[in-house]
Amino acid sequence: MTVEPGIRVGQDSAASTSDASVIERSWEKPEAFAVLFDRHADSVHRYAARRLGTEVAEDLMAETFTTAFQQRFRYNTELADARPWLFGIATNLIGRHRRAEARRLKAIGRLPSAAPADGCEDPVADRVAARVSAQAVRGELALAMARLPARHRDVLLLVAWADLGYEEVARALEVPVGTVRSRLHRARRKLRDALGGSDPTAFREESEESDDE
Numbered sequence: 288m289t290v291e292p293g294i295r296v297g298q299d300s301a302a303s304t305s306d307a308s309v310i311e312r313s314w315e316k317p318e319a320f321a322v323l324f325d326r327h328a329d330s331v332h333r334y335a336a337r338r339l340g341t342e343v344a345e346d347l348m349a350e351t352f353t354t355a356f357q358q359r360f361r362y363n364t365e366l367a368d369a370r371p372w373l374f375g376i377a378t379n380l381i382g383r384h385r386r387a388e389a390r391r392l393k394a395i396g397r398l399p400s401a402a403p404a405d406g407c408e409d410p411v412a413d414r415v416a417a418r419v420s421a422q423a424v425r426g427e428l429a430l431a432m433a434r435l436p437a438r439h440r441d442v443l444l445l446v447a448w449a450d451l452g453y454e455e456v457a458r459a460l461e462v463p464v465g466t467v468r469s470r471l472h473r474a475r476r477k478l479r480d481a482l483g484g485s486d487p488t489a490f491r492e493e494s495e496e497s498d499d500e
Contacts, residue, residue: 328348332344439474453471
């Protein structure tokens, strides 16, 4: 299945149907899976680009949908929204590039505060730093994110950049919701400490009480 972001593969005659229905239909009609790509490729590409840069994002997005297509028979069709599944696949693939992601964050952390991140539409810190007033904090934030354990960074950025809720992140990573809360709480605490008490990651007002990892 060869596809490109931003290119519509025909008219979506089932625009009102759920992702699960599209996937189930693709079991007998593989070409129907293109509808899922049409719906979600841009957001997966954008998420990958923010984490790894646009050069890697193109291939990673394509591999995400290739993997999803190959695994479509295993999808739980009781789950109407396939975004957590797709972002989970993308995050697992990003896991192969941990060192590259950390290097990228550190490089951004060394940029002058007003400089945008090269190769990405938004500076890496833009979304996470939305509540931080000082421009100079962007560099500090990128460095702090680079120091986070990968599992904490995954949760943080699935909430911030993939716009998933706690239960959706839990589905994406195949971990309990309590673990998601715990990892997000610890990531936010570490970023607050690194930024001298500022909290750039107040994404949701849900309780942070959580189980141990």
